[in-house]
Amino acid sequence: MRSAVVAASRAAAQVVAAASAVAACVAEPAGIPLVAAALALVTGLVWWPRSRAWLPWLAGGAGAVSGAATAGSLLWSWLPFPNWTIIELFLLCLLVAAVARWSPVRAAVAGGFAAGLPSAVAILRVGEQMSGTEAVYGVAFWAFGPVLAAAGGGLLRMQHTRRVRAVEEARREQRLELARDLHDYVAHDVSEMIAQAQAAQLAADGPVLGALRHIETAGLRAMAAMDRTVRMLHDDPDEARSQQGVAELPELVERFAAASPARVRLELESGLAERIPRELTSTVHRIVVEALTNVRRHAPRAEWVEVCVREVDRSVEVSVANDASDAPPGELGRSGGLGLPGLTERVEALAGTLRAGPHGNGWRVLARLPVSS
Known part of the structure; x- marks a missing residue:
């Protein structure tokens, strides 16, 4: 019941966000790239953590809208370069950082490039106000944003990977310690059983003697198996080959x-x-x-x-x-x-x-x- 309520709330929030985006685009066509980037981020937040798998597509979609706006501005003077374009570029950089942090490597490269490149070339919407040299320098300068965002996301990803490895290593050390303790305690009890069986053989005969010998043999096998298991937990190649x-x-x-x-x-x-x-x-x-x-x-x-x-x-x-x-x-x-x-x-x-x-x-x-x- 609770999951259904949460899903319905998320769907309602998504509908409101989409309707607001459509209304904003109708009111101000020049804000279409900004609205697309904002809608991509809102979608990711509303459906988190399920939306992790969508991040490359969300970033790519926002980047495609931004790239189309830049191309239209260059070819047909479609959209101007309003003051809020800097917000659009900031949102695209956030998408690049999110993709670099959460997406698989190949998808992160594709999604980061799809959102980062339009962010870098958005300065070209200025059009005739820039010379060729100024355009090159402008694109190089604006490229710092998505590059730094990708580096930040990659750094967070690396820290998370190191943290996971450290936790796994700590758990492994704990398991090894528990295995050694278990070996010591159980080996003590099993060795006592073996000793009792060996001592009883001196006074037994017939079927009882055979049963005691079986108990002794089983105990010795158990001791050997515990020794072998503990050594294998230490990743000893020679012991692993002898399993x-x-x-x-x-x-x-x-x-x-x-x-x-x-x-x-x-x-x-x-x-x-x-x-x-x-x-x-x-x-x-x-x-x-x-x-x-x-x-x-x-x-x-x-x-x-x-x-x-x-x-x-x-x-x-x-x-x-x-x-x-x-x-x-x-x-x-x-x-x-x-x-x-x-x-x-x-x-x-x-x-x-x-x-x-x-x-x-x-x-x-x-x-x-x-x-x-």
């Missing part, structure tokens, strides 16, 4: 099969790990990890699980399917973590697709990642 990928899938599936009552089968195309880029191989591993985690959490009664990783039409296809159809879509993904939604963003960032849904009598996670030539 898990397609080559580690057999070990991953074997561990899953050992802890699951389902029949697990892995179909991995031979030599695939060596043929695909590093960023893809790590993503493939993460997809399989997340899909198997969802099977364990949401399909514990699955009788079989099939993992298939192969290359199809210059794309890596990853499929993880099971025969349990009772996993509701809304529960996919780990609570508190990124889960499949986070993986979907990661896959789409690599120009791929990821889908999860019913397949036959069960459930399937299917991802396709294009392999660059």
Whole structure:
């Protein structure tokens, strides 16, 4: 309701501004360029921040009207050079500054030129009162206005970019610090669990001994994973190269099969790990990890699980399917973590697709990642 009221108020203000502009142009035709520049600025203010995308067009439109007035004055003595022309040039310079500050680079160059050039040559409306040399010097002098406006807008843009980068860097440092703290605290507790499991093995036998060994192995893997993650957060190239990928899938599936009552089968195309880029191989591993985690959490009664990783039409296809159809879509993904939604963003960032849904009598996670030539 509130948004509708705001939109209606903006539309009403725009109508009033347009009507006022028409009335001013009818009353004083010489003020048409000034009215056009003022209307462009008012439109930008009324519809801000939505109007950021319109700034190059608003500046270009006002500049086109100003340029047409100058051309008409030179060719047919259409419009004189009234005293308020300086206000028109000031408004055009404001448009140039706004475009330089808010618009994308290419659009800013085009919009700034479209509004800045007519501002510089508006002095030519004086016509026969200036000689050729005076006209050249006059245009050069008036060009300082839009140039300074563009420089001011560019400076504000640069400061904003630096501020955003500084905030991102500060957030990154905070995340690193939190990751180190989390590693230290969790590592302490996990190491205590490992020590307890190792000590209990001395007095246990039979199935209990095997379970304790599994606990110890899982704890050691968790410690190694935390160490690896913290080092990767530090952007260590050597550690990034050692992250898990397609080559580690057999070990991953074997561990899953050992802890699951389902029949697990892995179909991995031979030599695939060596043929695909590093960023893809790590993503493939993460997809399989997340899909198997969802099977364990949401399909514990699955009788079989099939993992298939192969290359199809210059794309890596990853499929993880099971025969349990009772996993509701809304529960996919780990609570508190990124889960499949986070993986979907990661896959789409690599120009791929990821889908999860019913397949036959069960459930399937299917991802396709294009392999660059």
